[in-house]
Every structure is written in C-alpha cells, then in structure tokens.
Amino acid sequence: MATVIVPAVLRPLTGGVTRVDATGSTVHEVIDDLVRQYGQLKDRIIDDNGVRPELFIAVAGQEIFDITQAVPAGAEVNILPAIAGG
C-alpha cells in the first residue's frame, strides 16, 4: 500500500483529491491501481512508452526512471510536473 500525492495539474481529474492510497509493490502496479480508482487518469501518468515526458515520479523522495522499481509499504509516491524555470 502506498500514498500517491496528486499534482495540482492533475487534481481536476481526481475531483480535487490530493492524497490517494493505492495498492501495489511496484511503481507500475501502484499507478495502475490509482487509474483504476480515477479512470480519467488513464494514460495521463504512464502510457504505452512509460512515464509521460512532462512528468516525473518520485518514491520516498527519490526520483525514479524505472517503473518496475519496488515501492516499499507505506511509502509516498510523488508525481511532479517537469517545469524548467528560466
């Protein structure tokens, strides 16, 4: 079980909910469970070629690039918009 923090840009698709508990032992499984709970998130975080380029995912404060990576129980999963800032 992990807690997913939904970024502002996606919150309209979860009816304003910020923290969602999702089951799964890997990042991919956790996101799949999140999408099961909020269908509008389908392909908005992970699509067929992996994490969408405009987003980054972090598990327990560490950014991950491999969605098969394990998610420790009770960990926080952050989804972050990738913005540059000049």
Added chain:
Amino acid sequence: MAVQEYLAPATVDDAVAVLGEHGSAARVFAGGTDLIIQVRERRRDVGVMVDIKKIPELVECAFTGDGGLRIGAAVPCARLYRDPEVAAKFPCLIDSASLIGGIQIQSRASLGGNLCNSSPAADSIPTLIALGVTCEIAGSSGRRTVPVEQFCTGPGQNVLQPGEFLVALNVPAPGANSGAAFERFIPRNEMDIAVCNAAASVVLSADGSTFQSARIAVGAVAPTPLLVAAAGEALAGQPVSAASIASAADAARAAAVPITDMRGSTAQRKHLASVLVTRVLNQAVERAGRA
C-alpha cells in the same frame, strides 16, 4: 521619409542659404544626440540634415573682453568641463554640462543643441537662465539676440523662425561676490531625464551677509523651463538665511505647474522644486563666499 541629404556648410551665411533653400525639410544639428534619434524613431521628419560643426564660429569657445564667455552653439559639453578656466569661472555651467546623458553623449552634445531641442526638462536651460545668458541667432534677415528665458515657447518649441539657427550663447561675466549652482533630481545616478531641476545665481553684499540679487530657474515643472521672478524678488535685499532661502523655495514651488507622467507626479515635482531650489541657493551662496 528618410533623410535625403546631408550638408555641412562652412560659414554662417552658407548655412542660412541652405536653410532658406530647403525650408522646413532642413534641420540644423551639432552633436545630433537628440535629433538623430528623433529622426530614426520617426518623431521628427527631416529631409536635409545640416551639420554646423564645420563653421569655425560655432565651435569656438572663448572669454570676451569683459570676462564673459561666448560659447559657440556646436561646442560639445566635454570641451567645456575640460577647460580648467571655464570650470573655475563658471562652475554652474559645468554642473549642467557634466550630466547630460553619459560621457559618450557629452562628447557630442552641445549646450546650444540642448537649448534648441527645448525639452521642458533640459539640463542646461535652467543654468543658462540663472546666468542671464543671451542667445545669438542668425537668419536670412541678419542676426538678433534673445534672452534665453524667452527662447523656449513650449515642449520642443522655441522662437527660431524658419531659416534661423542658434550661433552662440553669450554668458555675462560673473559679478563680484556672485555664485551659481545647478542640480537635478533623477531616480538613478546617471542617464535619466530630470524629474525636476533647478539653478540659482546670486550676488551677495561685500560681507556676504545679504542677497543683492538672485536669478532662480526651474525645469520639468512647466511646458518650458521657468525664470521664477518672484523667487528672485523674495531674496533681493534679504539677509542670507534659511528663512529667506525657504521663502524663495516656496515661490518656486508656487510657480511650478507640473504634469504627472511616467517620470514623476505633479505632487512630487512641486515638492522637488522647493527641495532643489533650497539646495542650489545654498550651493550658490557657498560658491559666492568662495569667489
């Protein structure tokens, strides 16, 4: 319409002839630091640029027999403040000449050009007014002289008639126990157009205790720079004191009729008129004491 022609007459008469021939399409310039930009930004339409820097009389700066100073209309500011004698006898001229634009502008810009551009905020005109300068103008009907306080008639406008141009500025010899000073206020420490500026010239009694006479001018607070007669009268015969100076400053504030624009507000400019007149009077008195 782009500039069609550049002419550089060698004599005053040639210049008058050129202006007569081309009429309103022709425009005289010396340093050109205002005019060249106005033409490029299409704020002025000029067909013929008439460069007067080749006329000896206009680039000459020399003391006159009575100790006055005749400054050719095309003499760049930098030459004034690099002349130790001019700097010693006319520190007020140097106050103005050393802050118009930056160093690069002062290498080219002339007091004559600053006067003929006739901006209400021009940094040379209050000084010229305070010093009682007269303007020598040449035209097809010969030469005439105009006191500088009458030269400007509105923002960017002056008394020059078609075919006329400024030849020289005549600065009277500073009297005994006299002193003059100019100061402007700008938000930065360089490169800005004045929010307000002021100049004062005073003549003190021999012992330096009372004002014999005073000429006070302010800029950027009316359509043209102003000679504030009331301020001068407020000092004539009065003791040199904070109170008398304050009364002159109040007269200057009262005479100011500034607008609000991107550079400053009406209230700010009226306030600054009083602050700056107080400062230049104190500086002028100090210089008179040292003279």
Added chain:
Amino acid sequence: MVMADKPKYRVIGTRPLRPDAIDKVTGRAQYGADTRQNGMLRGYVLRSPHAHANIKSIDVSKALAHPGVKAVVTAADFLAPGQDLAQLPDLTANVMAGSKTLYHGHAVAAVAAIDDESARDAAGLIEVEYDVLPPVLDVREAMLPGAPILHEAMRTRTPEGPSADPSNVVAHAVVVFGDPETAMGECDVVVEGDFSTRMVHQGYIEPQAATAMWNPDGQVTIWTAHQGSFPARQSTATILNHPISKIRVVLTEIGGGFGGKIAVYLEPVAAMLSKKTGHPVKLQMDRVDVFEGTGPTPGTSIRAKLGATKDGKLKAYMADMAYENGAYAGTAANYATMVATACYDIEHVRLDGYDVVVNKPRTQDYRAPSSPAAAFAMEQLVDQLAEKLNMDPEKLRLQNSSREGTRGSMGMPFARIGHEEIVQAALDSDHYNSPLEGPNRGRGTASGYWFNVGLRSSVNVTVQPDGTVALAVGSTDLSGTRTSLAMQLAETIGVEFDDVKSLEVDTDSVGYNDVTAGSRVTFGTGMATYEAGKNLIAAMKERLAATWNVPEDEIQFEEGKFSSPDGSKSGTFKEIAQLVVGRGPGLTVSGSVNAGFLQGGGFAHHIVDVEVDPDTGKVQVLRYTAVQDVGTAVHPAYVEGQLQGGAVQGIGWALNEEYFYDDSGRMLNSSFLDYRMPTTLDVPMIDTILVEVPNPLHPFGVRGVGEPPIVPPLAAIANAVAHATGVRQYQLPMSPRRILQTTGKIEE
C-alpha cells in the same frame, strides 16, 4: 569561502581563463545580429497598436507592390491543414496573431525585403482592420466577473474541475499542508500584508535576432541566439507544421537571456519568409520590440499572513498569490506554490495560486520565475514578526530554517541543503557585524530559494591524435558553462584544463539537450560530461587491453594515469591517447543523462545597507553582501559573477524598474532611457560569500547557482528601507516617488 566536508579536487575550484572570452574582448564573437549569409534579405515585423482587438482583415497587396519587397507573412501561413485562425495554438498565436491581438506590440505580419528601410516602409503599407476591444491590465481586475474576456474558450482549471463560464483565470492551484485556518487562530503573533510588484523585463542587452534558410528540399537551417537549440527546434517545428528532422538550429553567441530567450519569436517567421523567397532572411528586434513584444516577468498581487508562537516558532502561513500571465496561459503562480515557504519548516500552509491572463505580452521566465515576488511577501513578514517578537530576524530564520528532511517543493522532502549554513555565515560575516551609523540608514536581510532542475543533457567527447580532447556541448552557454563543463571533464579523466577544448555544436551534432534554464547546465550537462568521461576511460581501457595484452578490467586508472596490474606498464591519459588514438582509429564517446526534475534546491541569503534621502525619497545602496549555498563552486569567479549579477538585477527590480502603461494598454517606457536598469553608479561592489554544502545528487557535489541570487534583493531592500524610515513598503518599485508618498512627504 566557507567549506563544509568537501573532497580535494585538482581542477574543480581553480580559476582557469575562459578560451571563448578572447573573441568576446576583441569583438570577433558572433551574436545573433552578426549572422551574414549570401543573398540575405532583411525582415521587419509589423506589431499591433492595440492591446485588445479582433483582426477582421489584413491586406498586404500594397506592401507586396513595394519595389524592395520579396515576401509578406501573416498567421495564415502557419495554419495546419483544416485549421482556422481562431484555432491557432497559443505557441503560434503569440509568434503571429491569429484572430485576435492580445497586447500592444503583438506581431501581426512580417515583411522580407532587400534592406531594412524597404522592409520597414513596406510594413507601414500593410492595412490591418481592427475591431478594438476594451483591454484589461490589472491582475485583480482581470479576475473579476464581467472583466473583458481574452479567450472565450478559457475555463479556470480548479481542483474541483473546470469553471462553468469563460474566465481570465487560467488556473487556481491549491496547496494545503496541515490545518492552516485553525493553526493561524492559535498563533500568539500574526503579521499580514497586501504586497504587489510590477511587470519587469529580463533586460538582456542583445535584442533577439534570428536568420533562417529554407532549402528547396525542405531542409531548414536557423542561426539564432537562444537558450536552447533543441527546444527552439521543437517549437519552430510545431509552428511550421514541419518535421524536426528537417530543421537544424545553429547557436550563435547569446547576449544574455535570463529566461527571456526560452520562447521562440523570430525563428519560425524568418523560416517562413525564407521559404517564400528562397533567400536566407534575417529578423532582428529593436529595443522597443524587445520590451513590447517578448516576455517580461509577471506583475503580482500577493495577500499573505504569517503566524508564530511567542517563542518564535513559525506555525502557519496563508497566501493568496495572483500572477499576470500576459496574453496566454502560463504557470507562474503554480511555480509560486512550489517556492513560497521553502526556506522554513512551517507545519500549516495554505497557498492559493492564480495564473491570470491580461492584455500584456505573454510573460516568460526571469531567473527563478515567481520566487522574488513570493519572497518579497514572506521575507518582509518574517522581518515584521521578528520586530514584534523582539528577536534578531537572523536568529528567527535560523530557528525555523529548512534542513535535510524538511518538506520542500510539492511536499517532497529536501535532501542535503545549506540554508542554515548560509544564514549562519551571514551572522558571522564582517558586514553583519559592522555597525551601521548615521541618520536615514537601515540594514535589511532576506532569504531566497529556487528548486533548480536537472532535466536531460547529452555531450560528445572526441580524443584528438595529440591526446587532447574536444567536448561538444548542446547546452547554450549563457555565462561560462563551456568552461565549467571542460573543468568537470578534465577532473574526471585526469587531464589539465588546457587539454580540453569545449564548443557549442548544432542540433544534428549531439544528443538531445533540454533548455538552458533552471540553473541546470553546470549540474545536469555536468553529469552528462562526467558520464562521457567515464565512458571514455572505459573505451581507452578496452583499446589498451589489446595493446598491453592485459585483461581490460584489470587495468587501473587513478589520478589521470592508466597502469597495468603489476605496474610494469603505465601512462598518463595523454600518453595513452597518443598511443591508442594517435596511431589507432579516431575515438568519440558520448555521455547522456536524465538528471531528474528537482535538483535538491538552491538557497541564497543577502544583507544590504541603504541610505534614504528624506527630501527626495531616493534609496542609495551603500553595501551589499550575497551569501549562497553553491554546493561545489566549479569556477569560483563565475559563481561570484552569478551572485553579483542576480543581486543587481534584484536591486533594479526593487528600486526603479517597472512597465509603465497608459489606460489603452500601451507601454510608455519601452527604452533604456525610461526603463531604468541600474548603472555602474547605482550599485556598490557586491561582496559574495560562497558556502559549499555538496549536493549529493551530483558526482562533484555541484548545485545550480544561477537563479537563487535574484530572489532575496526585493525583500532585503524593503526591510532595509523599513528600518531606515520606519515605514514598510508593500509595493514595488520603491522609487523615490513611492518613498515620498509612503513617508507622507507628498500627497498623491
């Protein structure tokens, strides 16, 4: 230089001379406007005189009839098949107005002609029929119902879903931690303020310039001064509806950017004009175009409240932050929610961020976008709180400082950061411990943060036969990063700095590089360079194994020397390179990384002394010290330069810079005469204190340093002015006129 547990490096930390500086000091360096191509035409962009208007028609026939004119372009030329002008994507519409002009200076058409004069005259012959609409210029007014609507189709993105009616509010972002309403009620001391800042410009001295050549086979080459050749290629491809494989972007030197040269303005237009004429076309902005037609930073309205316990524990912060996006949707307020409380460990926070469109140029990033205005509010409230608690504001900051593990941007815990160390360094500094005497004088301090980003970078390294190496970089070099990257490569492969030559290459010559922004190049492209260095050593070992007949994995490489297991054979990198490359085939390796999103955070803390002339309201900066956690200063002189440059931009923003508009939405001060940037006479020497708390995410502990230094000055100067005059400043700029007003010297 305050060290903190830093390893000893050989090249990193030294001050080599920049090879690319020689062309810059001799005038040979080629910037955007210096591009020359045979048969080159000159372009001119016609811009809208109206801040808000529908475009009913554009008649270019008279312009085309002008003798010198070769082509004219309008938005119609950028339509995708089946698209109409009202459906142009924002990216394209900002480059050339489709159905509406949304700011004074918005590009409407462009002309290519034999010379500048003809292009400009012909542009004047283009007849545009406008249906003028009322503009909305104030961010709070734009949010009100009934305000003129810029985009009929715009609905506000809110946590609860899109708004029902058209709105100028792009998005309402909400960030909540804990229970701020209740916690604020329980605080012993609460301070609040209604802060506002004005739109300001990055002020780069080089106006934008771009040249394009569209070959008959559809291959397009673009020469431009831009902060990212790859993002420029992508944007241009999108606008032109043309594949990126057919667009090559060649970077010229760039005359400053600070975030303002991330967007594309001229590149697609020059390309389209070149397509129509078969000639190379150069477009060059003048200073008025730069002010009125590019991307200044948003003006803001921030209403904030800060609560604390009586012993100085910051407990609750609530802020309502509205940011001008200009003509099209942006994300400035969203950034603000990521930075507003970053310097302090505050349990209860509520941040409402409003991104709002107004009839002004589409805003772009300006060095830590959103953070200076957010700090202008927070850091003045911290100062006021310290006054109420009778505490030294620095002690209050130290007591509440974020540290490793504190909740940072978007709820992510901070890794190792140095805010405590820099506040302590300020407390110990000579400046802070020198008394400030004399009337009308005040000292102010403030902290600032920027999250800094990693993103994607790629470099190539080629070994020359003489054993030196050439580093090919795809990241725009704004301020000397060619040197900081060469130093990191020299450190990695154990050679002298002078044996590494680094140069910028075009988009067909190196792997993808994200934009130069987010203070990321020395960090992110540095990591790619480190990777390339590792790959190079591996490649050299592979060749050496054959030459020395020794298993590859038994060859050591230490301190720049290869050695065989028994030490019988060895050689420096250069010697071995001359062997295996000098006599062997050429050797090029690449290094590519995805350096992640958040870099770990950059913190700055500034101290400033000011004197305020009571008669004129003028603020003079007497002394300035910029303290910053720089992770590892690769080239200390260039790091100092970032702190000094950022501080002076902040000083200009605080004191005299602003966009001055008339009621019709026309900018009145679009020149360096009346847009008052600091001159040499307006600032003292800027002292710097580099604090090195190594960033665990980078092999050499590098942290982005470019953006944090602009964040503290606005608040630091406001605090100093408050201490000098006893009056708080809630509005920028703190111009002499504003000081006279707020100190009661004049009634407006």
Added chain:
Amino acid sequence: MSKHHVITRINGEDIEFLTDPGTSLLSALRDQLGLTGAKEGCNNGNCGACNVVLNGELVNSCCVLAVEVNGGELATIEGVANGDDLHPLQQSFINDAALQCGICTPGFIVAAKALLEREPDADEARIRHWLAGNLCRCTGYDKIVQAVLDAAPEMRAAARA
C-alpha cells in the same frame, strides 16, 4: 538620394565607403564595413554597446551619422589589440572574469581605454562615473570595475615607456 563618399581612417587604416546621408555610423560599421564588434543594444544612446572613439572622443556610434566621419579618425574594438597581443584591459577583463555573455564587453573596453588614456589614475568612483553610460545586465559591474582598476598600472607603465 545621392550617396556620400566617405574617406576616413579606422584603426589606423585608410578606409573608403559609400553611404546614405541618414545611415548611422553603427550600421555602416556593421553592415558595410564588416566591423561587427560594435553592438546594437538600444540604438538610441542609452546602453554604450556601440561605443567607438571618433577623433579622440568616446561616442555612441548609433548617435553619429556615417557621413560625419569623413576626414576623421575612428578607433573601434577591433583595433584595441595589437595583432595577437591583447591590450592590458582585454587581458584583465579575461583574468578577472569581468564578462559573462560578452555583448557589452567591447563597449566597456573601448570606454575604459578612452578613460585610462586620459586619466591614468582614475579611482573606482571616477571609473563608475565614466562607465555609467554602459549598461551590463549579467555581471552587476563589480568585476568590470575591478578589471579596469587592475589594468591601470600596466597602462600607466606603458604610457611612460
């Protein structure tokens, strides 16, 4: 519109060119004579990036008509170095990291050279006053002023030699 024939000396070399009467010296240098060291930052006399020395005087070349240099003597950034030997100011700007993007650097070097040749002992205040017509947005001016101070002794020595 008749073009003017201009005969002048630039960086010690005799140069001839044709120009329209309204053309600025800056655009003639950049577009006709290939001397692109002078840069256009504002084109209205407010940034100093286009500095040149005309008849011994530091001027903004955007505020001068190209025809005006006829018979005159012009010095631009391209003439500051002596072949491959950098001028002490050029070297001190590099040594002191007094440039970042470099667009304003030619203007600053031409201006600083004009100052130190006229006033070899200029102090920090005088240097800042002289350079106030030159804008820089990257450096905050600290290292530029320091580089000018650092070049002065060598220039004084060279002047005496």
